[in-house]
């Protein structure tokens with residue numbers, strides 16, 4: 001698809017996020033299973049539920065602007081999920097260290113989503129897509145909250161435990 005206008009760019013970015021969110025639906029349960037800290041496990045599990053909502057909201061946004069919901073390969077999310085797989089690979093780190101790594105990977109994903117949804121909210125307002133702006137803002141708020149929760153689990157619990165693991 002050629003991107004000649006802000007309308008095109010908006011749709012192209014929606015497709016990118018539709019792909020990304022559906023990949024995350026598959027990745028988050030793996031992250032929850034791998035997490036040892038109970039609060040971290042819960043955070044990933046809860047965010048998977050929210051991610052299901054993000055997929056549904058994107059479908060509503062496509063519908064609101066008269067486009068068919070369709071994803072387009074997002075190399076950024078594939079790379080970020082690839083880093084999770086690397087962390088959980090052949091020789092996984094000790095538990096607390098792995099949890100610290102999972103949090104960092106999770107936050108990289110949330111920051112990516114925040115950047116994209118931030119742009120989508122602002123563009124949709126400019127394009128006069130009021131319904132889309134409202135839906136995308138809800139998702140943006142949840143990504144920010146997920147990011148804050150991960151920071152909290154890291155600073156309250158996981159980082160200290162990870163730093164105690166002998167080198």
Ligand SMILES: [Fe+2]
Nearest residue numbers: 021051054113
């Ligand atoms: Fe999301």
Ligand SMILES: [Fe+2]
Nearest residue numbers: 110113143146
């Ligand atoms: Fe997210």
